[in-house]
Amino acid sequence: MAESKARVPAIEGWFRMDGSAPCLLGVRCRACGTVYFPRESFCRNPGCGHGELEETQLSRRGRLWSWTDNRYAPPPPFVAKQPFEPYTIAAVELGAEKMVVLGQVASGVDASAFRVGQEMELVLDALFEDDTNEYVIWKWRPVAA
Amino acid sequence: MADPVAVLGVGMHPWGKWGRSFVEYGVAAARAALADAGIEWKDVQFVAGGDTIRNGYPGYVAAATFAQALGWTGVDVTSTYGACATGAQAIDVARARILAGLCDVALVVGADTTPKGFFAPAGGDRPSDPDWLRFRLLGATNPIYFGLYARRRMEVFGATAEDFARVKVKNSRHGLANPNARYRKAVSLDEVMASPVVSDPLRLLDICATSDGGAAVVLTSMEFARRHAANPVTIAAVSTVTPCFPNTIIEMPNFSTDSAAAVAAPEVPFKDSIARRVYESAGVAPEDLDLAEVYDLSTALELDWYENIGIAKPGGAEKLLRDGETTLGGRIPVNASGGLACFGEAIPAQAISQLCELTWQLRGQAAGRQVEGARLGLAVNQGLFGHGSAVLAKR
Ligand SMILES: [Zn+2]
Numbered sequence: 001m002a003e004s005k006a007r008v009p010a011i012e013g014w015f016r017m018d019g020s021a022p023c024l025l026g027v028r029c030r031a032c033g034t035v036y037f038p039r040e041s042f043c044r045n046p047g048c049g050h051g052e053l054e055e056t057q058l059s060r061r062g063r064l065w066s067w068t069d070n071r072y073a074p075p076p077p078f079v080a081k082q083p084f085e086p087y088t089i090a091a092v093e094l095g096a097e098k099m100v101v102l103g104q105v106a107s108g109v110d111a112s113a114f115r116v117g118q119e120m121e122l123v124l125d126a127l128f129e130d131d132t133n134e135y136v137i138w139k140w141r142p143v144a145a
Numbered sequence: 146m147a148d149p150v151a152v153l154g155v156g157m158h159p160w161g162k163w164g165r166s167f168v169e170y171g172v173a174a175a176r177a178a179l180a181d182a183g184i185e186w187k188d189v190q191f192v193a194g195g196d197t198i199r200n201g202y203p204g205y206v207a208a209a210t211f212a213q214a215l216g217w218t219g220v221d222v223t224s225t226y227g228a229c230a231t232g233a234q235a236i237d238v239a240r241a242r243i244l245a246g247l248c249d250v251a252l253v254v255g256a257d258t259t260p261k262g263f264f265a266p267a268g269g270d271r272p273s274d275p276d277w278l279r280f281r282l283l284g285a286t287n288p289i290y291f292g293l294y295a296r297r298r299m300e301v302f303g304a305t306a307e308d309f310a311r312v313k314v315k316n317s318r319h320g321l322a323n324p325n326a327r328y329r330k331a332v333s334l335d336e337v338m339a340s341p342v343v344s345d346p347l348r349l350l351d352i353c354a355t356s357d358g359g360a361a362v363v364l365t366s367m368e369f370a371r372r373h374a375a376n377p378v379t380i381a382a383v384s385t386v387t388p389c390f391p392n393t394i395i396e397m398p399n400f401s402t403d404s405a406a407a408v409a410a411p412e413v414p415f416k417d418s419i420a421r422r423v424y425e426s427a428g429v430a431p432e433d434l435d436l437a438e439v440y441d442l443s444t445a446l447e448l449d450w451y452e453n454i455g456i457a458k459p460g461g462a463e464k465l466l467r468d469g470e471t472t473l474g475g476r477i478p479v480n481a482s483g484g485l486a487c488f489g490e491a492i493p494a495q496a497i498s499q500l501c502e503l504t505w506q507l508r509g510q511a512a513g514r515q516v517e518g519a520r521l522g523l524a525v526n527q528g529l530f531g532h533g534s535a536v537l538a539k540r
Pocket of ligand 1: 029030031032033034043044045048049050051
């Protein structure tokens, strides 16, 4: 009955559950403009330190900084598929935010033609599932050329 | 420039997968260091312990655990933790006590017992701990971060998988005669290249193992040391730096870097700042080094370190390696001990073991792996959550 499972975020409040235009949710300091993902409860810029933080949506696209993969199942708390399926992890540099954010690469994407600097975009994809839910997380995939 | 302190004695329990209590390794290393220094346990006035987080409460109070095991004497203790930089923090606390005139003789001990396989986060559900979350949400093991750095080196500097393998070949030869090394077997380029990929482009033999082990040093004031040794090795400087905001290189166990949108990235990146601190505080330059021990969690990371510590320009590490300059007999041998490639990682003991190696090298006692005429050595490493670690030893 896999088709009846509910799609729920693997973690609350880290990204927008929007099938067509998902994005990461961070915070921005009202005083200095620094962006934080994951959320912070205070501004970590030592030259600021007093700003209030407001929720902000991070850029949905960025440039590939580097990538690698995992050929062996990690230990818990990772929930590995049985049998284990290797997955790729990408580090993507967001232009406006000037920060690098990690994410798995969407399942089914072949990384063998990846190059540093290529454009990537954020999507939602399954991380793991249990009997009732499919747990969703943000992932990166190349922007179609 | 801070005054020096003396490294009067050093000792280790061999690295391996012994499956015994970390306390045994620490006590064995401490006894060896005391014997090497020619002093008694009752003469120790201060114990700095490097904590281990995988061995229950005794691991969190390591200094007291070791002091109790050696026999309570009323000695003052401090336990520290800074991930892989733990040992450097313990060394620095002991050094500071001596330089402040609060004691003359300090014992620094770190030891670990490690589980099999990948390092996993400490147990229990902790959805606000990034070290737990990176496993849960990303499946980002330690080799994932090493793989990202390695791939970046290939893309930006044209490094090859063979370059990475050459680091392992070099270090495996360096460690052959080291009695404390866990792996004492020459590894060929073909063997590295035939080992299974763990996190592309890194293979099993590119990535260091996790080990049990223990290391200890006896640090003393120069005045005390001169009564016991003619020409002791000294610590000229220690670095326990943290990053400057914004830290723009992705680091274990984080999901992201700091943002440089509002504040420009610092001129000296974090990893470059680690050794720079000891150079500046001792008034030396990278060219003055006779040897370096660097934290080769992966083979590719050793190449990054060449540039971070200033013995190669950015993109120049592969040439330095290929030219044999970092091999024993070369201009600046790196990881003459065999490095993590031959030891595997025993977290709280690692930075202390690096100082043990520098001490044996500077005394001319590193049989089978001696850097001839070594006078100045650097040990450097980095612990997750922003811990820099460097020790500059001189004779
Ligand atoms: Zn701010």
